[in-house]
Amino acid sequence: xxxxxxxxxxxxGVGHKIQHVELAVHPLLADMKAGQSILVRLNKSWDPYxxxxxxxxxxxxxxxxxxxxxxxxxxxxxxxxxFGPIGDWYRFRRTLRHVLLLAYDTPPTPLLSMIPMLLAxxxxxxxxxxxxxxxxxxxxxxxxxxVVHGDADLNWPNRVMMLGLADQVFAVVRPDDEILRFAxxxxxxxxxxxxxxxxxxxxxFNPVLPCGAGACQACMIRLKQGVAxxxxxxxxxxxxxxxL
Ligand code: FES
Numbered sequence: 001x002x003x004x005x006x007x008x009x010x011x012x013g014v015g016h017k018i019q020h021v022e023l024a025v026h027p028l029l030a031d032m033k034a035g036q037s038i039l040v041r042l043n044k045s046w047d048p049y050x051x052x053x054x055x056x057x058x059x060x061x062x063x064x065x066x067x068x069x070x071x072x073x074x075x076x077x078x079x080x081x082x083f084g085p086i087g088d089w090y091r092f093r094r095t096l097r098h099v100l101l102l103a104y105d106t107p108p109t110p111l112l113s114m115i116p117m118l119l120a121x122x123x124x125x126x127x128x129x130x131x132x133x134x135x136x137x138x139x140x141x142x143x144x145x146x147v148v149h150g151d152a153d154l155n156w157p158n159r160v161m162m163l164g165l166a167d168q169v170f171a172v173v174r175p176d177d178e179i180l181r182f183a184x185x186x187x188x189x190x191x192x193x194x195x196x197x198x199x200x201x202x203x204x205f206n207p208v209l210p211c212g213a214g215a216c217q218a219c220m221i222r223l224k225q226g227v228a229x230x231x232x233x234x235x236x237x238x239x240x241x242x243x244l
Contacts (some may be wrong), residue, residue, distance in 0.1 A: 002028045006082045015137030019070045034113035038084035039212045067109045069083040086212045100166035100226040103133040105174040183244040202236040
């Protein structure tokens, strides 16, 4: 983990509510991978507020592109303070034909960085937007991604078949009560499958990260055995191991 600076190089609106911000980053962030994020302070001098967590959606040599709300103005050429990389990579099964991504009452942004890699490896991807997530504009996503809309009770067309076809599932939920929403997702899977194996259904946790370095314990998740820190062991945590 390093504190470095980055330059905002380009800002592009990609939907009604979102924009993509391309950053030229320090070489220390060159090997960031899908799953990892950065903590950002726009003002290079110290301020009393927590850093914002920015989620990459694309990686290129020396650059990362992050997705941000469109109503915030970012000035190309500005220098920002970056702390990262935060968290661990998304881990995939060796044999992977189909991955299901779920966003429940929140934009799917933390999940998007894995899509280019999965498609390049001939893995098909379905993105299911549930509840208020259906307002997320998906026109900038690859046309190879199947996008499905579900409701606030996690019903969507062909749900049982999709759960059966998925080799792995990654879900992100609104951060106000992640355990409650992940528990609802777990119940849906439990009702549709005979068993939920390990390394199959992951919650991508997205709480406020005061330190991002494993020091403050504010991002602690209770597991069936022990605890995990989102900023060190996450963001993806196997829900079969979480106390839901
Ligand atoms: S944010 Fe401080 S320990 Fe994770």
